[in-house]
Amino acid sequence: MKVFCAVLFFSVVVVTHAVMYKDCGSKSCKINAVDVDxxxxxxxxxxxxxxxxxxxxxxxxxxxxxxxxxNSLQGNVGGTWIPFSSSDACSSITPSCPVAANAEASFQISVAISKLYPQISVPVRDELKDESGAECACFLVQGKIV
Structure with a gap:
């Protein structure tokens, strides 16, 4: 089931484009763009x-x-949010943590989509939370495993 959440991050094309996303509760960070290969x-x-x-x-x-x-990456399968991965996001942020107030930063993640994953549509949610557990940034992208 973790596989379904990875949907957000996979494609065969190398070009990256800003995609349509929904902010799902960002508080201490403002989302400027979400790019997906x-x-x-x-x-x-x-x-x-x-x-x-x-x-x-x-x-x-x-x-x-x-x-x-x-970082917490999740996919919604059958109405249930299923955790896919959870990690220290600072190692994937440029510039690295701490991020100063009013500073711009980028968080990057790569996820492999297994050939065994079923072909389904999956809303994917990615959350960045601070050390107290409060939302920094949260976005939702609609994905489809093909």
Missing amino acids: GCAATAESCDFHRGTTVNMTLKFTAIEKVDKLK
């Missing part, structure tokens, strides 16, 4: 090809200083 800027859903790896970049501005961030 091979996903057209006007696409309502991103195709994630099985057997590939997709790179995704969240570009954001910290509203207040953020010392540490944790």
